[in-house]
Amino acid sequence: MTALLDVRGLVVTFPAPGSGLRRKRVHALSGVDLSLRRGHTHGLVGESGSGKSTLARCVLGLQRPDDGSVVFDGTEIVGLRGSALRDIRRRIQPVFQDPLGSLDPRWTVGRSVRESLDAFGVGSPLDRERRVRELLDLVGLSPDHADRHPVQLSGGQRQRVGIAAALASGPDLIVADEPVSALDVSVQAQILNLMARLQRDLGVAFLFVSHDLSVVEHVSNEVSVMYLGKIVETADRADLFAGPVHPYTRALLDAVPVPEPDARLVHVPLSGDIPSPIDPPSGCRFHPRCPRRVDSCSRELPALTPVEALNSTGHTPHRVACPVVLPARP
Amino acid sequence: MTAKSIPAWVTAMVRAFFWLPRSARAGALILVVLAIVTLLAPLIAPHDPNAIDPTHVLAAPDLGHPFGADALGRDVFSRTVYALRTSLAIVFAAVAVASLAALPLGTVAGYFGGWVDQVISRPLDMLLVLPALLLAITLIAIVGPGSIVAALAIALIYLPILARVQRAASLVVAHAGFVEGGRARGWSSLAVLRRHVVPNALGPLLVQAAILAGFAVQIEASLSFLGLGTQPPTPSLGLMLSEGRDVLTQAPWVEIFPGLAIAVIVLAFNLLGDGLRHRLDPQGMVS
Amino acid sequence: MLQIDDVRVRIPVTGGRWVEAVGGVTLSVGSGEIVGLVGESGCGKSTLGGAVMGLLPSGSQLSGQVLLDGRDLRGLTAEEYRRVRGNDIALVSQDPSASLDPTFAVGAQVAEAIRNHRDIGRREARERAVELLRAVGIPDPGARYSDPPHRFSGGMKQRVVIAAALANDPSVLIADEPTTALDVTIQAQILHLLRDLTVRTGTGVLLITHDLGVVAQVCDRIAVMYAGQVVEQGTVRDVFADPLHPYTRALLDSQPAAHHQSGDLPVILGQVPDLTDPPAGCRFAARCARVHDRCTAAPPVVETRGGGRVACWLHDALPPVAQEAS
Incomplete structure (x- = not known):
């Protein structure tokens, strides 16, 4: 089955706030690939500066990327204007965070x-x-x-x-950017149920952007984890939550507060601050905070690589952007 | 008369009036009365404002001349009524022209930002740094004096101020979710501006325009006082002040009544502007 | 340490009416203990924090007792309260940027927090401030002492706020959603720091949050608030493993994390009652799945095993809570 949405090599930068002649640029997305199947939900998680909202805006045609392509149902939407853009917009609709x-x-x-x-x-x-x-x-x-x-x-x-x-x-696709973050838990549950029912009844696909891993785990078929403008890991929901591979994904899962009696925070899952996307680290974006880093991490930008051995469901290849944790190739 | 026969605009006006804070209602009421007076000037004024009457030179107020008469024996009350008409017309025209120009300029500059903003805002900033009266006098020196030129000069002074306020308001609204939403729902940028941005960003501009209108009366009076605005014999409040100054000690009424009229208009516009600010500009964008 | 006894807060609203934001809360925070106060928006958890800090909206009425180390804070004058605040009780709030003055060096703000309450010299205050900044994990605190807040990330700012709050070894810290504005990996750092410091210094913490997960991570005990009242409290282990109040259960059930799979989440139907005119009986009754006739009367507060308490007719067979001598 072909993808409903196929994002390839998306790059977005914009001028950093402030003024001056040589203004620095915010590197919001630095080469992002993502695909979403008809009627599925793809969850996009990440912290501040990960670029998840910028990616959502590109898919909605609200942000023009510097480079890369966004193909929706066979049509390239980057660079579309006028009536062609309107035709696409009819089929891709947003739900925003702040309902007011x-x-x-x-x-x-x-x-x-x-x-x-x-x-x-x-x-x-x-x-x-x-x-x-x-x-x-x-x-x-x-x-x-x-x-x-x-x-x-x-x-x-x-x-x-x-x-x-x-x-x-x-629409065939709804791009939902933090749709339940501003809501109380009990209300959040109602909205999540509603979205699930609509997906069942109408077959609409969701690109679901959230900082909340628990919510993403609940709603998604596939999940991508973003860090500073890059996707570090993509997999089927079950694979990702049962067997996270990338050191960032593992730390993120460790840090998520879970309301269970044995969820004590025994150690700090990840030390250090999230670097600024204005001046992102060289090589792997995560290397300054990574517990498993080796010398080459600061030089080489790892690509998302499929890992056959980790794929249990066979739908989506489990892909990881970290050479250190990957099993050695035969 | 049944409730149904009242036109919709009347009920809308009445509702708008009661929506205002109490002090602003007083300002609005004064302005409505002044507007009626100027519209009905020929009926209200007992004399021709320009009729010279040598028998009444500098006559003190009495029943025939409630505000007295000036150095040419002209009725000060009639002249004040007509002067109000001139001044308010100039002020209204000036603020309307400036607002109508500032609305699209400020909205577009705030919404699009970037180079569009630079192209619109920088020249306006340059107007803003010039002293207001110098700007007006320069324009008049080029075009020549007169009521219309005075109105344009005031509009030129106000344009950058109003455009700045509109730009700030539009900038805030531009980041609201429903503006992006409007585009994603299939509307063009211009349609989104018209449907979402302008209606939601209009408040501060209205407030600023009302406050500036009060000051415009003063600028108009200053220009006429200097002989650069309305030309004699057309009565204007500034001209009357200028004429009254020479006879201030003998016949203070020639000076006092037009002066009072200016004070009342400025007060009324300020009351209205403050009240509008209370209702329409909670973030305090208007300085 | 901190003993809150039958505290009620009424806040005036327009039209001469009152909102009963807190409707009789009894709660304690012991030395070195972290008590999580959870509830949804408008349940009164922040108002209760304000009542302890002496920072209620003007015109509010407060009844009941707020005892800090045995001393009733309710009768204090404004000046006496000022001396208590920042010294015996301290506050960490949600937005660290609002807690710090943007024009002053962060170190100076910590030093000021010390000098406000202690008669010590500038140099000594500075040394102590640097010490505190080091303790909360600011790298190279001597050099960063003079930096203004905008040079710090959100997480680092919150560390500075915690340093200032703990400057005078308060008995109790009120932390009102201290990590809500932070990213999840940074949140874990701050929560870990908070627990580490309070265990070491013996400061008790009232952690106000909407996030049950945060409570599970760091709190020793939990109090669940609904419509101005604490419906259940107990150790985190007891309450999370076996919630007794239907609201606690419903709240835990509606969390997506509790399910780990798709399918409909259980929801709580209906609306929170209007607190200008709270219902006479159990305030949750109108939304409760297990409501019955007795719920029109105020439920008994009973003691559960493990020293917790719950306010619900379902458990009236349990022993009632003994009136505490005050």
Whole structure:
């Protein structure tokens, strides 16, 4: 089966904040490959500066990469303009983190949900009204909510509106950037369930960006771990969480707080600070903090390499960007 | 009359009035009264403002001339009413022109940033560093004096200030999720500007325009006082101050009433501006 | 150490009404102990922290007792409270950037925290500040003493805030979401540091957080708050292994990490009650899966094995908590 989304060698830099003639650049993405299959969820995890949100923005066509390609269902979307871009946008829709900031405070819920229908001129105004009511019902809101304003809703309700607005144009892919981070745990569970149900019923694929490994583990089919603009490990969900290989993935999994009685923090999983993406380390981006580093790590930038031996499910090759931990080739 | 026959704009105005804080309502009320006075000037003024009456030179206020008469025997009350009309028209035109120009410039500069911002903002910054009156006097020296030129001069002084405020507001809104969302939902950048950015960024501009309108009355008066604005015999508040200065000791009313009118307008605009700031600019973008 | 006894906080809102943000909380923090206070937004956990720090919104009403080393903090004057704050109790809050003055050297801010409460010379305060910066893991503290906060990362700033908070060996530290703004690997460093330092100095910590995972990582005991009340408390091991209150159970169940697989997460239906008019009985009753008739009356607080307590009618066979002499 061909991939719905195929990202190859994506590079994004932008000017660092501040001023001056020779402004430094933020290296947000330094060569990223990722693929996502139709109807699947690909989880993207990483800490500050990992570039996960920049990757999401590239897929949405909101950020133009310096180099690389983003192929959606056979169409290169980098460099698309005008009506071609609009056609693609109809099929790739965003859900944002802050449910309040992602809804125009002056608009009613109905108008926000209808925004893409209006943009693409779908149906008659009456059809659109009916569709808005269907969508609200689909995400578990009542038709009355259409006339309310965002401030009159709870955080969970706002995120339901955000999801309804994303679904309006009938997308094949939803790019969700930290969709549950601003929500309380009990509300978070409701939204995650909703997204899972929509995926089952509508077959929509998700690129799910989050800093929260527990959430990513729950929702994803495949997972990629990012660190300072590079993907360090990609695998099927079960493979990655059962057998993490890259030293960063292992440390990240160690650091995640799990609400279980034996989850005591006995040692610091990873010392040192995350370096700035303005001046990233040479070679492997992770080497200054890595417990397994060798001399060559500061010189050579490791590539994502498939590891047959680690692949238990056979769907996605388990790929790791670390020569040190990989078993020696025959 | 039933509730249904009240036009929508009237109910909207009434609702807007009660949405204002109490002090701003006073300012709005004063401005509405002044606007009515200027619109109905021919009906309200008891005399022709330019009619010279040698029998009433520097006459003290009485029933026939409630504000007295000036050195040419002209009725000060009638002249003040007409002067209000001139001054308010100039101020309104100046602030409207400046706001209408600042709105697209500031919005585009704030939203797009980068070189677009540089191209728009740097020339405006250069206008901003020149002293306001010097700027106005230079323009008038080139084009020649008159009411329209005075209005344009004030608009030129205000354009960079208003554009800056609009730029800052637009910059803040540009980073909101719903703006990116609008683009991802299939709208062009210009459509997103119109649908999301401008409506959400308009508040600070309105506040700044109301506050500046008060000062515009003073600038207009200064220009006319210097003989660079409205030309005699058309009455203007600044001109009247200038004329009244010569007879200040003999007939203070020639000076006092136009002066009071200026003070009242400035106060009214400031009350309104402060109230709008309270409602529309909670982040305090307007200095 | 810190003994909070039947504390209630009412905060005025518009229209002459009151929100009962904290509705009768009894809780203690012992020496060298980390107690996790967890709950969702608006449950009153931060207000309780504010009540202990003497930093409630103006016009608030506070009843009950807040005893610090046996001394009731409620009757203190503003000046007396100022001397207690930063000396006997200290605060670490969520945003380290807001806690540090951006225009002053970080070392000077730690030294100032010491000199505010102790009559010592500048040089001595400086030496002690450098010592503290070293203790919280700032590399090369002597050289970095003079750096302004913006030269530090978020994690390093939070270390400086902790250094300033611990400068005067407080009996109790209130840590209000101290790692929420930090990345997860940095969070682990800060939590580890916090536990390490408090165990060594004997400072008790009230760790306010929304993250049950953080509680599992570093706390000794846990108190779960819902709608202004503590519904269950006990050792972390007991409560996580066998939560007795339906809310605690539902909260733990709704965590994706507890499942390790897909499938629907259990959810808590309904809304938090309006605290301007809290329900008379159990405040969780309207959302509780195991609600029954008795829940319209306030539930008994009973003692569980292991010295915990739970406020729920399901467990009224357990012995009631003895009234503590105060």
